Amino acid sequence: MDQQDIWKQHTKGLTPEDLLKRINKPAQFQIELNDFLGKIIKDNNYKDLIEVGCEAGTSSTMLDKNLNITLLDLNEDILRLDEEAYKNVYPNFKYCQADMFNMPFQDESFDMVFNAGVIEHFDIEERTRAIKEYWRVLKKGGTMVIAFPNHYSLPYRFAYLIRTITKKWIFPPENKMYNLKKELQVNGIDGLQRIVLSKASIFNWNNYSPFINKCFKLLDKVFNFEGYLTVIWVKKNDHL
Numbered sequence: 001m002d003q004q005d006i007w008k009q010h011t012k013g014l015t016p017e018d019l020l021k022r023i024n025k026p027a028q029f030q031i032e033l034n035d036f037l038g039k040i041i042k043d044n045n046y047k048d049l050i051e052v053g054c055e056a057g058t059s060s061t062m063l064d065k066n067l068n069i070t071l072l073d074l075n076e077d078i079l080r081l082d083e084e085a086y087k088n089v090y091p092n093f094k095y096c097q098a099d100m101f102n103m104p105f106q107d108e109s110f111d112m113v114f115n116a117g118v119i120e121h122f123d124i125e126e127r128t129r130a131i132k133e134y135w136r137v138l139k140k141g142g143t144m145v146i147a148f149p150n151h152y153s154l155p156y157r158f159a160y161l162i163r164t165i166t167k168k169w170i171f172p173p174e175n176k177m178y179n180l181k182k183e184l185q186v187n188g189i190d191g192l193q194r195i196v197l198s199k200a201s202i203f204n205w206n207n208y209s210p211f212i213n214k215c216f217k218l219l220d221k222v223f224n225f226e227g228y229l230t231v232i233w234v235k236k237n238d239h240l
């Protein structure tokens with residue numbers, strides 16, 4: 001199965017009501033990511049945003065309703081579902097079925113280009129091309145934010161490997177990435193910043209074994225593992 005088939009499988013059978021229910025029950029990492037994005041948006045007075053590889057667009061639904069947010073995904077089924085679910089609740093959302101490597105927008109169209117849980121499914125060459133395209137559609141003064149699971153946090157890495165080996169990993173394979181420094185450098189982008197969010201989530205992934213989880217919680221007292229979600233961001237200001 002290729003990546004798109006896996007994503008389609010993952011969201012098959014969902015109804016607009018399911019998506020609306022999700023809004024009321026965001027995951028911890030989504031709550032923390034939302035706080036992070038909200039602060040950047042407010043501090044910079046941003047208005048035009050795009051979530052690239054939005055799937056259910058959960059992050060976008062948690063932001064200020066007055067923002068102009070474009071939800072972009074390659075999967076036309078999920079976009080149709082998003083539109084049906086959100087058309088009355090988020091009248092400012094726009095929907096775009098497109099490939100993130102070739103987005104149908106002019107240069108410098110958005111104040112913020114962001115995504116979560118997308119880039120780790122691509123190899124370094126693809127990530128470099130994706131970032132080039134994100135950067136192209138970003139306005140000067142805008143911010144690019146890319147969030148991905150932190151395979152440098154041992155409990156998460158362990159859960160991923162166990163779930164992969166036992167064939168219980170239901171998403172496309174993930175690459176281990178620290179901060180996308182190389183991908184940005186190749187594109188001539190500097191000013192990279194990195195934080196890690198959602199410490200609590202690293203223990204959720206080992207919930208198949210309370211014993212393993214207990215061990216990791218003890219080890220954490222010594223090693224202080226990083227959280228689940230790595231977030232890197234770069235402001236285009238630095239490049240004026």
Ligand SMILES: C[S@@+](CC[C@H](N)C(=O)[O-])C[C@H]1O[C@@H](n2cnc3c(N)ncnc32)[C@H](O)[C@@H]1O
Nearest residue numbers: 007053054055056058073074075099100116117
């Ligand atoms: C893990 S999901 C994103 C989840 C979402 N960030 C959320 O919080 O609900 C990854 C999404 O990226 C989309 N995707 C994968 N490759 C893509 C591409 N080349 N262009 C656009 N979207 C893509 C998939 O269709 C899928 O919906």
